[in-house]
Amino acid sequence: MTDGGADTADTDVGALGAYLRGVAMGAADAVPGVSGGTIALITGIYDRLIAAFTSASPALVRRVLADLVGDRGDLRTVFREVDGAFLLALGAGIATAILTVTRALDIALESLPVLTYGFFFGLIAASAVVLRHEFRVDTPVRAAAGIGGVVVAFVASGSASAALGVSPAATFVAGAVAVSAMILPGISGSLLLVILGQYERMTDALSAFVDALIALATGGSVAAVVDTSVPVVAFLAGGVVGLLTVAHAVRAALSARREATLAFLVGLVVGALRAPVVRVGEEVPAWTTGVLAEFAVAAVVGALVVLGVERAAGGIDLD
Template sequence: MTDAPRSGRGAGGADGADDTDIEREEGPLGTYLRGVAMGSADAVPGVSGGTIALITGIYDRLIAAVTAASPALARRALEGLLGDRDQLRAVWAELDGAFLLALGVGIATAILTVTRALHVALEAVPVLTYGFFFGLIGASAIVLRDEFRVDTTGRAAAAVAGAVLAFVASGSASAALGESALATFVAGAVAVSAMILPGISGSLLLVILGQYERMTEALSVFVDALLAVATGGPTATVVETGVPVVAFLAGGVVGLLTVAHAVRAALAARREATLAFLIGLIVGALRAPVVRVGEEVGAWSVAVGGEFAVAAAVGALLVVGVDRLAGGIDLD
């Protein structure tokens, strides 16, 4: 976790303060566009929205806003909604509400758009798509290699535990959580915690949990239902298809209030061991795209392997390019 990102980024330091002031002057449109960039990154496994936040200079502001959320603040907000408008305005300012709203709308716009395209790609060209994901995931582990040292038994154990957990959980599309509303809720809570982790992708965590394909499909179906209603279709379809989406979003809200704080506390208390565990997750998750391709094609062949390798190279180059643009992911 970084409370002081690279020089000239975020709110830390003189340069960071200037960047934050500039961002505020740009207004909601600039924040919205940053959200679009973050959402586009978060929609694909292996690319982190937190990294995009670093690149665009809003990481510290995002962390401050996210960690300001708490049950106590929620109670104050409820009091404000019940009549204390001054209290409500104070809570909105403390949360940096205008910033989060514009950023959230941008993220949602991108996720709805990109996941729809990825759903089509998963159906039409699964080998190329999963190969691309493999490259994204693998390169993410590589660009983070300098962020931790496995020089103690505890850190080595943490790295192995993360890798084994992800490897086992990535064994099949139905592994890990299943498809219940509770599973979707938990997936949302876990995935949203990656928002505060540069280099760790929320979509990657969904892949590990066996929820990625399911959620991309659920979002696509839900958007189709909304479009159908706009042209006179039945509203019942929106309610039916919206259940997993609402469960996921509800989990995300709870995740912001709980999981995100727990991850940040773990990084503050045991940074090296926590990073070792998280990077172990990335390495173990490399199994998931390979397994999914096997499920799609039945058996690997030279042709399938070649397609997979080419797509993986493209994905890896994308992550390396983003990392170079960011100046190297810094989690100190």
């Protein structure tokens, strides 16, 4: 895997190819349990994506800011160094899919919460199964890391707002954490949002923002767009900061203590299984036999989706 600047020799895809791969990644990232990193692995752009991501750094940002007030011609060099054309096309595809899929999920969470959260449960559970071969818990440190991940996710998944709250600062943190998952096939950014109690809130916020934009095009209020943009902008800003900080920290942790870091990450996945169960409990009066059966069937479907993706990938490799 490339660790330095973006290397386009890996998979030389054009703008359309990058866009379509972005659509597939965005669709995967929109649901907990299926990772956009896995889709990048399947479609042959994983190394190129990681190289482009890790080429972004605070030093690069300072260089860009200096170029904005100095030699702007150097900006083209920076753009090539970060594989900017590839990232723009890929990002456009991811945004297209996320805007589409989150709208559908927002409706599903509202009208079919048991089926939707059951599906999420299956996605998450199968992700933990898929990742079981990626690490060994054969030392006290690794065992402690795995247990720590389970405990953190289990406690944080206790209620829809327990983890971070609903302030712009909380949304910023959620964005910073979620974007770090894009560098790991098998770990979903949406899953981290579920753990943090931000998933349903962010799908609602994004749908409301898109609705306000559509309304503006037909004579709606600018104030509505501004009001609904606050959580979206905070999340995106957090994502940018996460790209420059959290993603690099995850990569450094994997390089220094790969097995322990993976044990912690998979522990997060296992602990997050509490979240869909808690959310269903908040939506229905009681866990009746019918509710349990509905949840279980949806969970099986979700698990089959992840196992099918993993089979297509030929096995996930986090090296």
